[in-house]
Every structure is written in C-alpha cells, then in structure tokens.
Amino acid sequence: MTNSSPGKDYYMSSNLEKNEDGKSCEYQENLNILREIDFFSGLPLEATKVFAYLCSRELFKQGDYMFMQDDEDGRAYYVISGSARLIHSVNGNETAIRDYQEGEFIGRLVLLGRMRRLFTLQAITDMTCLTIDRAKFAEALEQFPDQMPKIIKVLVDNIYNWEKRFIANRTGDCEDCMQKVGVSLV
Secondary structure, eight states: OOOOSSHHHHHHHGGGBBBBBSOOOHHHHHHHHHHHSHHHHTHHHHHHHHHHOOOOEEEEEEEOOETTTTTOOOEEEEEEEEEEEEEEEEEEEEEEEEEEOOTTTTTTGTTTTTOOOEEEEEEEEOEEEEEEEHHHHHHHHOOOOGGGGHHHHHHHHHHHHHHHHHHHHHTTTTTHHTTTOOOOOO
C-alpha cells in the first residue's frame, strides 16, 4: 500500500516549484516572509520551511473581524497587505488602540498557549494575511524541540524592548501609566 500524501521531503523541496506564470509559488513567498519575522528568523531554514508549509493565506474584507475581544482563536497573523484596527471595549464603549499595517506580525503569544483576546481586531481595508494556528505551530515545533529556547528569547526581547519604548515615550506625560509598567518583571 502506498501513501497518497506527500512526505516531508516533498514539502522541503517544494520551495523550488514555480507556478504557471513563472513566479515563485505561495510557499516560497511564505518562507521569505517568515524569514523576515523576528519570531521565526533565528530558526534553522529546515524548521522555517515546515512553518511556511503550515501557514495559510486569508483574505479579509473591509469591516471583517479577524478576532473579537474574549475570543480564544489561537492564531497569529502577518499583514501582507491592508490594515486593521485594534479595538478595546468596556461596557459597550469602544476605543481604537492602534492600527496595524503591512509587515506587522500580530499574536505571537497565542502560538505558545491558550489566551483569550483582550482586544478586537477589525480590517479597516481589504486585507491579505499569512496566518498560523497554535495546533499547527505546536505540531511543527515537535519536530524541532531544540528551537524553543530561541523562540522564548525572541519573546523576552520583544517584551523588554516594548516596555523600554513605552517608558521612554511616557516620561512625564502619564503618571498613571508609569504606575502600571513592569510587564518585563513578569
């Protein structure tokens, strides 16, 4: 009996394929994107190829919700094109927090564990995103368990650098904000 599904070697070499127009296939484009994202960039090429294969592209129309506050969707998003707005709601009052643009990676922490969303993310233009869900991420990481320390280091660096920028940008203008810093101490 033969296995009808392609094996790992097929996926590893599929980055050489071209589509009918002679352009790089979506897999190669996904691989190139992942190699630019700090979360994946320190990983060996073989591991990054597996993640690139497991990613999918998703289209969102203007006004679509990518996720809602309190959802537990377990997906990370890389914005290929378009933009989205992060919104927080309290007692029905919505506050726009910030906009995400092309080239930004959103949700890396949900790849490592269950987490309810504290915000809503809504497309403000038509968007194309590269997505990966936690289950696929965990499945791939099982093949490369020695890479977890590299991923954790990137997350630690991200948290530290975020808080450092936050403090530098808030000096003197938000005393209440400064009382709430310390996320890097978690």
